[in-house]
Amino acid sequence: MSSYLTALDGPLISTKNANDHLVIINSRRSITYHASVWGDYFLAYTSDITDISEDEEEELEKLKQEVIKKVFVATANDALHKLDLVDAIQRLGVAYHFEKEIDDYLKYIYNNNNNDDDDDLRIVALRFRLLRQQGYNVPANVLSKFMDHESKFKESLVSNAEEMLSLYEAANMAVHGEEILHEALKFSSTRLESLIQQLKTSNNNNNDKLVRIINEALINPIRKSVTRLTARKFISIYEEEANSHDEIVVLNFAKLDFNLLQRKHQKELCDITRWWKALDFENKLPFARNKVVECYFWIISVYFEPQYDVARRYLTKIIALLSITDDIYDVEGTLNDLQLYTDAIQRMDVGGLEQLPPYMRVSYQAVLDVYAEMEEEMEKVDRLYGVHYAKEEMKKMVNGYFEEAKWLFNNYIPTMEEYMKVALVTGGYPTLSTTSLVGMVGDVVTKEYFEWIINEPPIVQAASTICRLMDDMVGYGFETKVSAVGCYMNEHGSSASKEDAFGEFEKQVSKAWHDINQECLHPTAVPMPILMRVLNLARVIHLLYKDDDCYTNSHTKLNDYITYLFIEPVTSLTI
Template sequence: MEFGSSNFPIFTKNDDLDDVRRSVKFHPTIWGEYFLAYASTEISSVEKDELQKQKKMMRKVLNQTPDDSSHKLELIDAIQRLGVSYHFEEEIGKSLKCIYDIYSECSNKDNNVRSVALRFRLLRQQGYAISPDVFSKFTDKEGNFNEMMFENVEDLLDLYEAAHFGVDGDEILDKALEFSSSKLQFLLPIMTTSLSKQVKEALKIPILKSLTRLGAWKFIAAYQQHKSHNEILLNFAKLDFNIVQKMHQKELSLITRWWKDLNFTNKLSFARDRVAECYFWILGVYFEPQYQFERRILTKVLALISIMDDIYDIYGTLEDLQLFTRIVQRWDVNDLDQLPPYMGICYKAFLDVYLEMEAEVENGGESYLVQYTKEEMKKLTRAFLQEAEWVYSKYMPTMEEYTEVALVTTGHAMMATLSLIGVRNTVTKKDLEWITSKPLIVQASAIVCRFMDDIVGFGIEKKYTAVHCYMNQNGASKMDTFAQLREQVKKAWKDMNQECLEPTPVSMSILKPVVDLARVIHLLYADNDDYTNSQTNTRDYISCVLVEPLTT
């Protein structure tokens, strides 16, 4: 089929390859060697001792606050949003279990919008499949929310945040989200500056879709302005943020050194140089101190997949791509000399990273995990090649054909499988079989990635997108197509919510990284491709999380 968009060049064998390659130009790295300066960063014993001292004080506060009080709900919420809940997982888990056990009793007699919404959200976040019918008390006879029962903006904001945790069939939460978001938008002009900033941020990135570290950085600023904030918790959160930031800075320094030694910036100048952005991406999945090895491996693999994506999309000839794909299927270092130089150095880097991973994982006796990730990488290259062949042959796939392949090329199945190195001591072959069998949550996470990416990339990317395929197949306008794809993204979030409610198909430690990958996408692809074009928003995100310490 023909496709006649001037912004969408179709490559053919008769095109001048150098012209095609020059048609895409990415901006150079923003960070360069900046993070090399953190190579000697260390966390002092004084900082470590002070953190433990404050942690002990905070645990005491948490344990002494009654589980059946609104103060406990607010305290748990603040701990989670400040990014320090990983210190108190056992205590929070026990408290939420107690709150769940008395949920019906408390919710039936509680007419406070904020506490009802907060209790609901915290329990759904924890995986409890509680009913949203509790919100019916705030509606009229027609089932519409009664504005008179919402006394302030905070009530609306808590309802708004809770409503995002809906699943298919939670019609009252759909109404709650529509009602609260429209009212918050309407009230924005008359809010105080600090409150309007908080509301604008929530409307753009609700708690469900927030990254822990970036969300903590933002919430710390808002929390310290609350008159009722807990000073012990605030100080602890700031200190923890700064200590963990130092750890991340040193890690990124080592990864930057690895990247610099590969010299991809010069050897593969056609590709996106985004290693710092990849590290930030992985912080959205594993930021906690104990996951140093996981961050290193996941960042390296993600950065190399990004290079591979550019090889398949904009630089490789069809013959080269077919050869590369065949060699990846064999996964043999002896095949390196068969590849053209630009592919060989990428492939060699992949093999080296996998050897690094094998050396670590085999020490724990879980070497089969590596084999599963290799199989996912093979699937990924086959899907990349299929997309390239469509472009070279000028074949416009159907929406169904496109979706089947394009969900694989998001890399979400690959990264979801690889993320199991974070639970490698407990993961089973059954878990690996499950996560590589296209389960609903992985497919939903990939849908968020694919369709959000395709919407912001329409008219820019050099390959077919869901927008092109849907418009072609259905005769739809661009705006109608965008609306349809956004509906699919909304449904995908509901599917992920459902998969995280008990009884879950696998442990939450396996499910959480899959959802976290979608959260990163929501941040980076909400309005633009902030990964490819990382000079503005993403630069600011990285500065907040990885450069500027908090003032204590």
């Protein structure tokens, strides 16, 4: 999943960075991590957070009805304005309130819209992206009218930043074989980068905002963006742009919804922190990382909506315990100890405690307790089967950890095929994808869909590939472990360089995104809410591992993200 869920395999040497120090002590590895950045902050901070009042719920519902009236009723004959409003609703993170309205509208657009006479690239590309996001397999050749006789996009489009941004965002919805979108991505990316340089040298302060918007898009296109964080950022942008009454109504609804939902998340984070503190891993397992707040951010990126509160609790606890388990395999365990722990996880019962050394028992007991909690609650709603599947995926992952540990202790560098077969599992995304379904409410998740997800369908394989390769690239040169980069260079001989490996892996990551986009087009193998969990797992990897390992190193932009989502409310309503 990330470097925190992969082993420090291969020949180990003494290494340092700004935060951590790694040395070898006989058959154990010794690494000292910096203390938690957040500590007890959220225990104290959320203690005074009040429940959402009836008046606030009524105000939210009043604004919601006004949005429905202004956007989905009053603008019925203004397709262009409505497209922009639907896009804003999605980017402001409140689309979950209007799923039926948005689906009905986009279905109408798909079935009835004829855009042959539409010469506005911004609108054509926007309509294409919105329909693709909804699962409609709109042909990419709707963009061909903006290309010349050599199948290149017309240079006359370059000066319009809005058109370039719209084309760029549409191009990120590509599936395999869509050369038009491949060309669109190259064309728009290059022109946007050039436009940034032009804007920077123009000495016009009004260009600063546009530079920020373009930079953000180039790093985090909408398709690869974490919804909740994007909403927090887009509220500020939309506040400057909203002029019409319709837009202001949408903005005010988004602000109120963000703040009320933030308070719910604060309470959840308080409860999670209290659970974590009670385990006392900081003292009982001082070699392990203390990252529960960062883990909650990870999972809020998978689902932030209020109806998924139970699922968030389960998945946050599991990802936090996987972090501890990873450190047991990476740092503390001897090969004999790790064999015992692997065997105990396969049993997954209290009888396994007796065979473990003391330092392993506390972690193992916590794992048993969380699954017992899940079983107790799921049995009440006749969904016990989901926990079984989640446990089986955990067993596979720990088996993979042990395989990596054997590589480490035997000083063995696997082939790329051997490495990826194990590393796609130990990356954690098969386990997290399966576990993410356990607490989802309603009838959307059935036993059939658990069977689908544990068989690693293309979308899960793609998200796992993105996770593994982005992690290994960002960690190369700083982590002492067997990684895809080292395996690739070893397999291809002395002529292969780090740049060769990175180039190949970036192609594979791009291919994996095409796979994800393909799997989200109708007809889909499973309902869209299930696919969205896997897509969101890929998105959070893109966010945290694009330029740095933001999980392992706490002194990164992740602190800002946590502040935006869990500490700072958005400003008051716009008049």
